[in-house]
Amino acid sequence: MIEVLVVLGAVPARVAVLTDALTQFRALGVTVRIATTFDPVEKIPAVTELAEVHQLPTAAQLGPRFGRMLKRANPARRPWLRAQRDPWIRRHAKRADVLVALDVKALHTVWQLAQRHRRADAVHGIAPALQAVQRRSADPARYRRHRLSTIGPSPTALTSTTRSQTIDLAKRVFDLSTGKRAMQLAPVRWFWHQAVTAPGVPERLRGVAARRVNRSMRRAGHRDSANRLVLAAQRRMRSVAAKGQVLSPMVEAELKEGQLPEHLKTVVKGQLQMAEGHLKKRRTGQAAEHVVRAFDLMFHRNLHFDGLTSPLAADPAGFLAPLLKSEVGKALATPQGRRTPAEFPPADRPHRMLFFTGINDNFIGPILDRYEATPGVEVRRLNLVEESIRPVLGNGRMRLTRHRLAGSSEHARRVQEAWGADVAWADTIFVDWCNLAAAMLTMIDPGSARVIIRLHSFEAFTWWPHLTDWSRVDDLVFVSEHLRDLALAAVPRLRGPEGPRTHVIANAMDLHRYVLPKPSAEARFMLGLVGLSAVAKDPRWALEVLRELRRRDDRYRLKLIGDELRTSLGPGVARYAEELAADLAELEPTGAVVRTGRTEDVPGALTDVGVILSTSVRESFHCGLVEGAASGAVPVVRDWPFFAGRAHGARTLFPSDWVVSTPAEAAQRILDVTASEETWREAGRAAASHVLGEWDWSVTHKDFDRLVLEPPAATR
Amino acid sequence: MTKRRPLWDSWKRSRTRRSGSRPHMIYLAIGFPPAAKSSTYRMRATANQFAAAGWDVTVVTIADEAWERDYGLDHTLVAGVDPRVRVVKLPLFREDLETDVRAYTERRALDHNDYLTELREQHLKVFPEPVFGGWRPALEEAVLRLHRERPAELLVATCVPYVNLAATWKLWETHRVPYVVDFRDGWSVDVINGGEAFPRDSVSGRWETKLLTDAVAIWNVNEPISRWYRERYPELAHKMRIVRNGYDAASIPAESIPAPADRPLAFGYLGALNLPVPLLEAVLEGWRKARAADPALTDATFEVRGHIGSGWARGDNRHAELLKAAAADGVVVGGSVPKAEVVDFYSRWDVVVLMVTGGKYMTSGKVYEYMATGLPVVSAHEAEHDASTLLSTYPLWTGAVGLEPDALAGAFRRAADLARNADVTERDKARVDARQYAREEQLIPAVREVTELVLGVGGPAGTAPGAAADAPALAREGGS
Known part of the structure; x- marks a missing residue:
């Protein structure tokens, strides 16, 4: 009888496919055993009914010493370290004819088992496992013959073990000598400063060591030493990304204290460069993480909101240049446009206005009241805090960033599903505040609806205008001229050919x-x-x-x-x-x-x-x-x-x-x-x-009426 | 009509043939039978047509074992290859699809995804194609060796993979062998999302420009792609030709008749299941809704046949899971169908479902075959799609309804009605109209044109004009 040992390094995403395969194995008379790194009874109960399923021993079961070793080990090696100490695995791997890794996390364990049990087939995936079984069933005699080359463990396994043990030891020594405790000692700090800033050290190695030593020095309370170290290390580096990574903890600490860091631009540029690297390889998810990190640094509230000055207000173009001039900034700014231009509603039916409400309605009350009472206008509110809408906004900044970088996303479909009906209904959409909801609205084509966004003030100091697709916005309203000046300087594409018309209309106030x-x-x-x-x-x-x-x-x-x-x-x-x-x-x-x-x-x-x-x-x-x-x-x-x-x-x-x-x-x-x-x-x-x-609103409402009730002027 | 350039004449005069009367052509066709890829039919027909037009064709493809990792093999295809065609199989494999863990290094076993990323990066350094770029040296060496063995008068490269272009260029650069680029779905046009796949000044862009500039002819599969290239390279517009995929007559049943009322309807899909997951979800949801709403579909089945996934993920991906979960709705899943058996499937289905990704630049080869069957066709693709353009005159089409499940449910219901009620006359008319898309109808003029361009009017010595017309008979042999 053919025996198959399957290793699962992660909970399978498609349990139905696995159970189907197990049924096929059973029909072929094959004994299948499955080893998992997780609790199978809880996670894959259906599988436990079709095969013998066994969980690899956990760190808790193997004792604290093993736990510490596991923590230090490369995460990809951890399943094997657990399997190595498991008599069940050893017993069944020895008997197995086919060893199967069902996912990439199980690959290393199966590779190790394959080196030790060389008569078995070792495959990756369900279909290759079925093929291997069929081959063996078709010619059992061939597989009964032992060949000399398949007896005993492979020399590769021995080499691999020795090498990994050596690497583990070296890592341990490095960890100890660069740890927090070691950094309490002045000679150790001196040594690492010299080592990290020595000429000729490969940049990658210098970066790894500088980051580690810097972190440990900070944790040990030697902040000045840490700052000196990173400043000296970054001078030896060429790549902006590497410099940024090294300088990042220092810059973050300064930001937290409300200072404007001298090296902020370098760190921002570094993040954007790393994002660009991922973007070139179409890894938009990873690129977005770096972009968001750059946003957090550039638009840190301590820089713009909690002080009496703001570098962005002082010099918008200069401060935002690293973003605006980068490839990432250009990708974020790529307009997607709209399929049809906005259409003014025909006179023979009510003008349908959609207002986004629910998150901050402080300034929209009189506007809503007015148009709800205006004959010939039908008002609908899209309440953003409603149960059905809220999930769409979840993790919005990251999703938006990914969407802007990729030009499309699955999330845009969800936004379309959640908001599409209201957007399709509306002739005019008014979004107060140029923040998440406004930016997210521009993920979808607004059809023939006219989109109006109002930007008050704080938004100009955030990432939201940079995540908004302005080619899908028809009108942008400011409450004062100086805010318009600031926003246009900070977001140059607002002035571009695909940018919106801009207006200044005072807040609606019942004075x-x-x-x-x-x-x-x-x-x-x-x-x-x-x-x-x-x-x-x-x-x-x-x-x-x-x-x-x-x-x-x-x-x-x-x-x-x-x-x-x-x-x-x-x-x-x-x-x-x-x-x-x-x-x-x-x-x-x-x-x-x-x-x-x-x-x-x-x-x-x-x-x-x-x-x-x-x-x-x-x-x-x-x-x-x-x-x-x-x-x-x-x-x-x-x-x-x-x-x-x-x-x-x-x-x-x-x-x-x-x-x-x-x-x-x-x-x-x-x-x-x-x-x-x-x-x-x-x-x-x-x-x-x-x-x-x-x-007073009795006066300013006329400006609003002109904006929303009259066909827009052609000029921008 | 392709414009003749004096330069070609000089090549023709200087080129001598070593053996006999048949000129030699190298055909870079990775995916040639027995590979069970969708493009394999076009490759087989192209080789057959060139052979019939008087060429000695040497096909360059990769080893059969390589396809076992990929989309599998269909040995029934081989019988339809003209026996005069010589096939050279290079020992090239897609390393990313390797499933034998023993062949892995420990590094790969430890970090498979990083390994694949690095592998792609390495390939990109060799040629701007992440999966196949690394094959460049072997392909270049192969064409040079073949040319040394027997000088070639022509090279035809069909893409994908685009790395074929590197070998094509090598032979042009070193021996000035004229070449045709069968670009099929093009390169710089993104047929899935529409628009530009890469700019002209990128590495890929420079390769494309270089290759197209000196090509004898450039073939594409449809008008939108050809237009893209004409607009991108207006100076090369005279070389562009549309060579549609067409269908193979042997795959088409002899007749199409209305479904009898005493048995449930059978819907079918045939083709690789490499569709976007949302598309498949929408189709299955539309099918479920239609089945629930329409008594005519109560016991109807929807048979989905085709290859699912490759490498370690073969049969183990989201598509497989969705299809298995839809079993309760009468969805029947099977593996790929050998070409020789395709006709049986069309004979037993009452409606065919055209699931295709992409938009206005995408046609798919399947649409021609579907039209030739005379069966009602349900379209599951973007409304703005080149398949819609073709199907717009097909009387048994349920329309381009987009990918909303409700709209698709309506299309399934209309198709059910057509399956029962469209009479034989209507079906026969549809079949007759589709004959213009027979594969040979598409290829014969293109092959003749290239032959004349390279060898001069009259074709190879000893080959009677119009000999390519013999090819359909050859192509039909062996049930292809």
């Missing part, structure tokens, strides 16, 4: 609800700041203004309205919060500063505020300021530093007399306008009249 009387004349001494939850709001600048004022008149006070900073967001935020707390500890006990915390009744909270501040380093529009101005408070706006001196910014958005550059200038403006109750009330009235006439 009339803020128009309430300020009964007390004393309100003119109360400064107000609405919104504190981001470092970018820079409330400490407001405190500087307050100090300036109080040096001259201690009746001035400051009211802070809004949530506190979330220190858990990062060290930059924590550092700022700590400094703010110290300022407040000085000013709050005297009553100079009042904190209300978060309130639902902002109009009420503003009735005793006479001067409304915008102290931010960046804003797209600053609704809080405009709402304060609508309440009759006099606006004082810092010339937002991210945009100061540019073609557009706070100075072009607001009347020029509202905008100041320094706390001293701000204090002077406040002293001037609050010199008397009359001047203050007059300035407040003028500001309220300006904002209500410019930015």
Whole structure:
């Protein structure tokens, strides 16, 4: 009787195919035994009914010493190390006529068994196993004869064992001498610094050693030594990818601390170069992992959100050059276009509008309300947090990246399945926020629907605009000119021939609800700041203004309205919060500063505020300021530093007399306008009249109507 | 009509034939019978037609054992090869399809996938084709040796594999042997996804340009691919010719009759199962829905015959699993069918199902055979597909409905209706219309044209004009 020993290194993906083969073996009268690296009863119960199935001994069963050895071994050798110690395998391998590796993880075990049992056929796959059995059945006499060359283990097996033991030993020595404990010793650190930075070391070896030693030095608390080592090692390297890998831990540590790393670009370039290597070989999955890693570094929140500056805002083209100029960047930017241009709906039926909602609806409420009440418009909401939709968004960034790199993906089909019916129904699709949902929508052809996306502010500092296929977007709406400038500089293809039309339309704000009387004349001494939850709001600048004022008149006070900073967001935020707390500890006990915390009744909270501040380093529009101005408070706006001196910014958005550059200038403006109750009330009235006439939804809805209800103009 | 260039004339004058009257042609046809590949029929017919046109044909292919690892062997094909055709089999194997673990190094056993990646990288260094690139030196050496043994007046290279082009170039470069590139599905055109497979300035692009520039003729299988090449190389447009795959008359039953009402309908698919998984899923889902919805399909069967997977994954891939799981829906799975038995399958099926990947650049050879059967055809491919163009005039076609299961279910139901109700007259008309796609009809003019271009009008000495017309009879011998 023919005996077959099958080894499974992984749970088979197609159990039905395996059971079918086992049935065929059984019909041929063959005894099949199966060894698995996993629990067969749990994972492949159907198979256990057709063959004797045995699990290789686990590390727990073989003891802690074996466990440690297993951990150190090459993962591909682990099944064999377990099989080697298994009497069941030894017994049945000796008797087997055919040894079968059913998957690549079982190959090495079968190869080793084949070297030791040389009379057996050793094959990879089910069909070759069936063929081997058929050959043996057809000519059993041939296989009964023992040949000298098949007696005893193969010399290859002996060589292989010796070699692998030697390699294991060398690895162990390397691991010990470069481990955390060894790095506690200064001479060892000195030695490895010299070894890693010595001339003539092959680049690959230098890279491996530098990464390992660097990691161990950091874990041992010798960060300066680690930094010196990687800086010296990378100077000896030629490949940007290798340099990037070596520098990566240092750069990551600096980013975590909120610093702008000097070598950030090198690490980013390295990641993109590795991605490019994979991309050339059409390994988009692996390429995407490196691209996402580069995104994480370039758009790290500590660089752009949790500090008072942003390298991207300062020089968008320069900062993003490694991405935009790379082959990967070009692949991401490849437009897929649409089969048909967007069509404006015919007049004889309602205009169908689809709004993406559910994740952040803070700014879309009045827009939805308006069009839901507009005759001749039918509104549908695609709720992104619905059970049926949510899975589509899962792991979205990675899936999008893979899709953009490959130009197609299985996930696009799932998006089509989930959203296709709504997209096909719509004449106009409006997506507020240029983030995941917007980018994912552009994975599919929108048919004849017109796609409108609104980009507020934070998105410009993220990867999302780089993952959006702009050839499938018809209109891109910004809430201010300076954000349009920034986005166009950061994403040059927005200006390309296949890019969308761009528009600036202010946020939809119902400002009339803020128009309430300020009964007390004393309100003119109360400064107000609405919104504190981001470092970018820079409330400490407001405190500087307050100090300036109080040096001259201690009746001035400051009211802070809004949530506190979330220190858990990062060290930059924590550092700022700590400094703010110290300022407040000085000013709050005297009553100079009042904190209300978060309130639902902002109009009420503003009735005793006479001067409304915008102290931010960046804003797209600053609704809080405009709402304060609508309440009759006099606006004082810092010339937002991210945009100061540019073609557009706070100075072009607001009347020029509202905008100041320094706390001293701000204090002077406040002293001037609050010199008397009359001047203050007059300035407040003028500001309220300006904002209500410019930015109240009753005015700005006309811009929106023009955008969505009228056929688009041909120009971009 | 291909434009004659004076340069050809100079070659013709200078070329002398060593033995007798028949000129010698080397045909690089990896996949020649008995390989059970879909392209094998075209290769066999090409060799036969050249032999019939007066050429001594030496076919260069690879060892039979190599095909056992790949798509298998069909020895019934060999009988249909013109006995004058000499076949040289090189001991070349696809190492990536090796399933004997004893032949592996320990490194390969430890990291099979990395090994394969490196293997492909090594091949790419030799020639820009990841699987076959490494065969370049052996193929070059083989054609040079054959030419030394007996000088060739012509070389015809059929691709894939594209590495044949390297050997073709070698013989041109060293001995100025004129050549024809039977490009079939082309190279720089991505027939699956549409568009460009690689730019002109890539390594592959430079090879393609170089080879096509000096070719005597360039053959493609359909108009969209030929158009692609005409637009890509307008200066070479005069050399382009469409040589459709066509069908082999011996595979076609003598008649097509409506299915009798007293037995369940039999649907069939014949061909390699290397389709995209979503396509197969959609077809099986459409079939399940149609069967559930239409009483006419209650006991109907859908027989799927063809090779599934290769190497270690033979019979063990997602396709196999899906088909096994569909057994409850009357899906019957079998292995590949020897060419000689194809006619029996068409005789017992009532409807044929055309599952094909790709889009506007893809035709498939199967569509001609399906049309010639006079059976109703269910199309399971993208609506914008070259098969749709051909089938648009076929009266028993259920239309290009795309790959939505509901639409496919509708197509299956329409096909069931046609299978019972389309009368013999309608079927006969369909069969007569399809005759224009008989393989010999496609090849004879192309072979004659090349012969005239290389040897001058009149063909080889001693060969009567129109001798290629004898070839159909040869091709039909042996049931091919």
